[in-house]
Amino acid sequence: MTPTSFTQLIAEDVEYSRSKARAKALFGPLCISRLVNPDGFKSNVAWWRRHILQAARMGILPGPGRFSVQGTNLVEACVAAGLGEPQGIGCVLGEMVSQGDLITETTWKNEASWTGWAIEWVVKPSASWVLDQAGMSGEDGKAFLTQPLLLTHLIKEKADGVMEKHHHRQIKYPVTDTIYSLKDFIEASRQEEANANLSIKDVKFLMENLERRGIVRVEREDRGQGKVDLIKLPVHPGTFPDPITEADRGCLAVRSTLDRVDNQVHELQSQIDRLDEEAKTYVASKQKSRALMALRRKHRLTSILEHRCSAQGQLENMWLKMREATSDVEVLQAYEIGATTLSGIMTQGKLTPDRVASVAERMQEALADHAEIDEAMRLGIHGNGEEEGAEELERELEEMICVSPEAKKKGVEDLVSNLQDLSVSSGNEAILNQGEEEGRRLVEEAATIPLPE
Numbered sequence: 001m002t003p004t005s006f007t008q009l010i011a012e013d014v015e016y017s018r019s020k021a022r023a024k025a026l027f028g029p030l031c032i033s034r035l036v037n038p039d040g041f042k043s044n045v046a047w048w049r050r051h052i053l054q055a056a057r058m059g060i061l062p063g064p065g066r067f068s069v070q071g072t073n074l075v076e077a078c079v080a081a082g083l084g085e086p087q088g089i090g091c092v093l094g095e096m097v098s099q100g101d102l103i104t105e106t107t108w109k110n111e112a113s114w115t116g117w118a119i120e121w122v123v124k125p126s127a128s129w130v131l132d133q134a135g136m137s138g139e140d141g142k143a144f145l146t147q148p149l150l151l152t153h154l155i156k157e158k159a160d161g162v163m164e165k166h167h168h169r170q171i172k173y174p175v176t177d178t179i180y181s182l183k184d185f186i187e188a189s190r191q192e193e194a195n196a197n198l199s200i201k202d203v204k205f206l207m208e209n210l211e212r213r214g215i216v217r218v219e220r221e222d223r224g225q226g227k228v229d230l231i232k233l234p235v236h237p238g239t240f241p242d243p244i245t246e247a248d249r250g251c252l253a254v255r256s257t258l259d260r261v262d263n264q265v266h267e268l269q270s271q272i273d274r275l276d277e278e279a280k281t282y283v284a285s286k287q288k289s290r291a292l293m294a295l296r297r298k299h300r301l302t303s304i305l306e307h308r309c310s311a312q313g314q315l316e317n318m319w320l321k322m323r324e325a326t327s328d329v330e331v332l333q334a335y336e337i338g339a340t341t342l343s344g345i346m347t348q349g350k351l352t353p354d355r356v357a358s359v360a361e362r363m364q365e366a367l368a369d370h371a372e373i374d375e376a377m378r379l380g381i382h383g384n385g386e387e388e389g390a391e392e393l394e395r396e397l398e399e400m401i402c403v404s405p406e407a408k409k410k411g412v413e414d415l416v417s418n419l420q421d422l423s424v425s426s427g428n429e430a431i432l433n434q435g436e437e438e439g440r441r442l443v444e445e446a447a448t449i450p451l452p453e
Helices: 006-011 014-018 020-027 030-036 038-058 071-080 089-098 105-110 114-134 152-168 182-189 200-212 246-284 288-348 353-401 405-421 426-447
Strands: 102-104 149-151 217-220 228-232
Touching (some): 006 014, 006 038, 014 020, 030 038, 030 089, 038 089, 089 102, 149 152, 152 182
8 A cells, every 4th residue: 555644654664663672763862873873873864764755756745845855844744643753853854965865945046156056065064064073063953953955856856757748749849849938837847647736836946957957948037036937948858958039039928928818718708608697597587687787798798709819810820820930940941951961962972063974974985895895705706606507517418418319229128128027917918018119119219319419
């Protein structure tokens, strides 16, 4: 079960709940054991520190704000829950200040200027060292019980979370989507469920932390330390926002006016609906004069509403034009970058029309030379092959011509003789004799064919 209060978190701790001796040591005067039992002192301080930081991250730490710790609030919470009065809370808070977990609000404010920073981190530490040597430092920590202390690490964590949420948005128009009024920044910081209960003071701590780290730019009233007028966030993670310009101020002014007009339109419409219902109620109760009065007010408000709606439409159109102009500026910048890059590439690679023409001409000459060489090689190789092939054909033809008529006749007679030697039946003898006569006739005809010269 998740604890819902700081005292419940302590009461459910194993060390506290299972050992009365341990609980007594934790709630006793811790500063006395600093010199007598240093290890025990460090262990007790570490226990309280762990629970204070855990409760702060869970949002259940009693105090004046989400990021603030006040010793008296912790003591009162423990006493009210019946856990007893922790006598060493001041000492614990003092140790947390020395370790950098906590910082006084005075120190936080002084860090905003170089003079304040020098006082807090040069003058005061030196004076503290002198007091320590003189035994006058007030080691009981009572000085930290009554003043609010800030959880610097938690402020940084939450501020980083706000920026992460901002970068998860799709920033389509950097000029208009990265500027905030203080009200807009507070609403954006509270969008996350864990930050829903942040006070205005808490959100200002987040803004100041981001500003001091250079992550956001803040413009205050009269360019001084007064009321916050404009907050500008970076476009991409890990980058710093551009300086605030007149265009940023103009965009914020138009958007703020548009928001106010939109609220007025909703309010007027709500009043008109209410007067309409009142008029109907008066008519039902036969209060004619009151019904007429309600209708007159309704008509006046309707006229005002029409003017406000007209102004709202014009402002919305202007806002869209501003966004469109922002997109046009980005496109133009992209064109300029592309043209510069392309020129650089061509210059670096010496890509010029004359060079291209020269290379093309040399390529044509090389191809022509290669074609001539290839033709010469082809004629030289294939020419010898054709002559050898022709000679081979001539020899084969001569061999065919050299066959004499006597050789042809002898070949036919040998064929007939072989046929006669075959053993045949008496039934086929007539057919065989007929074939023999036909063969002799063919031989005689072949012998009369003149041979080519």
